[in-house]
Amino acid sequence: MLLTVVGIQVNQANNHGFTPLMAALSKSHLDIVIQLLQHGIGHNSINEWFSINKIKPSGRIALYKYAVLLPRQHQPLLDFHSCVLSSTNALVPTSTNALVPTSALKVFKTIWPPLIGFTIESFLLPTKQTRRTMQHVISQFNATLNAYNEREETQLYRAVLLTEVESVRFLILQDGILINKINKVVYEEEGEDDAIHYETPLQLAEDLVREGAADDTVSDDVGTKRMYIAGLLRDVGGVTHT
DSSP: OGGGSTTOOTTOOOTTSOOHHHHHHHTTOHHHHHHHHHTTOSTTOHHHHTOTTTSOHHHHHHHHHHHHHHHHHHHHHHHHHHHHHHGGGOOOOSSTTOOOOOOHHHHHHHHSOHHHHHHHHHHHSOOHHHHHHHHHHHHHHHHTTTOOOTTSOOHHHHHHHTTOHHHHHHHTTSTTOOTTOOEEEEEOOTTSOOEEEEEOHHHHHHHHHHHHHTOTTSOHHHHHHHHHHHHHHHHTTOOSOO
């Protein structure tokens, strides 16, 4: 496992400023995110790697959901871990001819693939430090629900732009979400000043639907998702102007 390699640069960013933790979170690879946190990576830099400037809405939402559910799951996971530990004390036959049956727990302990066992144990039984970090994730997500990123876009607007249907569906159900908050759009024009205007998430959604209808390179699947997103926003009171 790379995390155990001496000298490995676990926080080395790429040319786009993405660390391994950011890359995993942006792609919603929560198993990798938790593994990194379990190894002490990222606990003191939540504002950086959970930033709305870096991470896709889908990744932030996935980790937020995990963090919210974690307290309810913790006791069953402790029970699972206790089961694994108890298996080390299970009865085993004293000889090849003995009739003492091998404990099911012992069998479980013996044949469970080590790599899978380690992954499950690490993912399902977070350390206290990781659990505290998840509480910070919840606070950070709620605090930035309607916040602008460095481009003056909310994460709802960003989810529409990226055609993240499930992200849009989740965000519009959150208490306090501002469905019609305007977002900055910059059009770069060669030899002229940049053109700037502002639009709501629904206005963006409808623009994307129209653009897709006129663009043969946009797949039917993407076009259908865009229309669905526009419908979701209309259903919750979205408008195309403020």
